[in-house]
Amino acid sequence: MSNKVHLGHTARKRFGQNFLTNESIISRIVGAISPDNDHVMVEIGPGLGAITEPVAESVDNLCVVELDRDLVERLESHPFLKDKLTIHQGDALQFDFAQLKQPGKEMKVFGNLPYNISTPLMFHLFEYAEEIATMHFMLQKEVVLRLSASPGTKAYGKLTVMAQYYCQVVPVLEVPPTAFTPPPKVDSAVVRLLPYKDKPWPCDDVDMLRHVCSTAFNMRRKTLRNNLKTLVTDDEFANLGIDASLRPEQITVEQYVAIANHLCRKPT
Numbered sequence: 001m002s003n004k005v006h007l008g009h010t011a012r013k014r015f016g017q018n019f020l021t022n023e024s025i026i027s028r029i030v031g032a033i034s035p036d037n038d039h040v041m042v043e044i045g046p047g048l049g050a051i052t053e054p055v056a057e058s059v060d061n062l063c064v065v066e067l068d069r070d071l072v073e074r075l076e077s078h079p080f081l082k083d084k085l086t087i088h089q090g091d092a093l094q095f096d097f098a099q100l101k102q103p104g105k106e107m108k109v110f111g112n113l114p115y116n117i118s119t120p121l122m123f124h125l126f127e128y129a130e131e132i133a134t135m136h137f138m139l140q141k142e143v144v145l146r147l148s149a150s151p152g153t154k155a156y157g158k159l160t161v162m163a164q165y166y167c168q169v170v171p172v173l174e175v176p177p178t179a180f181t182p183p184p185k186v187d188s189a190v191v192r193l194l195p196y197k198d199k200p201w202p203c204d205d206v207d208m209l210r211h212v213c214s215t216a217f218n219m220r221r222k223t224l225r226n227n228l229k230t231l232v233t234d235d236e237f238a239n240l241g242i243d244a245s246l247r248p249e250q251i252t253v254e255q256y257v258a259i260a261n262h263l264c265r266k267p268t
């Protein structure tokens with residue numbers, strides 16, 4: 001049988017469908033998620049239910065967002081899950097996660113994400129960070145390395161700065177392609193993102209931080225002075241205590257926030 005067929009469903013590449021089939025990895029992921037009824041449990045891309053089923057065993061209700069209508073139909077008629085799930089058929093990138101809020105409860109969000117949309121999806125979820133207690137995602141291993149990178153390393157970039165602005169980032173587990181059907185072409189890893197209740201470096205305007213990061217990392221081989229020349233003068237770099245001759249990967253998240261706050265507060 002084709003390695004694209006799992007439980008009678010042919011995996012759709014355009015939906016990034018790689019179904020988890022390794023029981024021991026599934027149970028480690030569920031342990032990391034730590035499902036409970038004190039939080040609104042939210043899964044992105046439940047697929048055929050590999051993580052959904054064991055999570056649903058521990059909770060009364062689980063909200064899921066799934067794009068593939070065929071998989072939604074299967075979930076709706078699933079003998080055990082149909083009574084536990086609140087199913088939202090649609091694109092998680094466009095989904096308003098605030099509608100899942102319940103009084104006095106934060107969300108625990110998780111998913112084995114479609115890799116083709118994982119970065120924009122995390123940026124989308126960061127907008128709801130204040131409502132979220134924990135996020136656990138299966139991602140391309142390279143993306144987990146970028147999320148958790150330290151300044152001065154090759155993996156450190158815009159995604160690192162934005163993720164570490166919002167969240168504490170903890171790599172949890174590496175996962176080989178053989179844990180999935182069909183196996184993806186890349187190694188995978190699970191990451192835990194814990195949104196800060198009190199941000200260590202509060203920013204006046206996150207759009208400005210995003211703009212500074214995009215501009216700074218535009219050309220990684222150039223200096224901050226060069227990349228940010230339309231935004232920050234040498235004197236301003238000096239006042240901020242930042243060496244303008246460094247490359248974009250050499251300054252910290254705190255320093256990126258300091259640049260963004262300086263630009264927000266600068267008289268026009």
Ligand code: SAM
Nearest residue numbers: 015018019020045046047050067068091092112
């Ligand atoms: N959770 C299942 C598992 O671990 O076996 C499936 C994971 S599979 C990598 C990704 C899932 O996300 C699929 O079910 C796919 O249909 C769904 N998906 C793809 N794009 C989506 C989107 N934009 N919004 C919501 N779900 C999406």
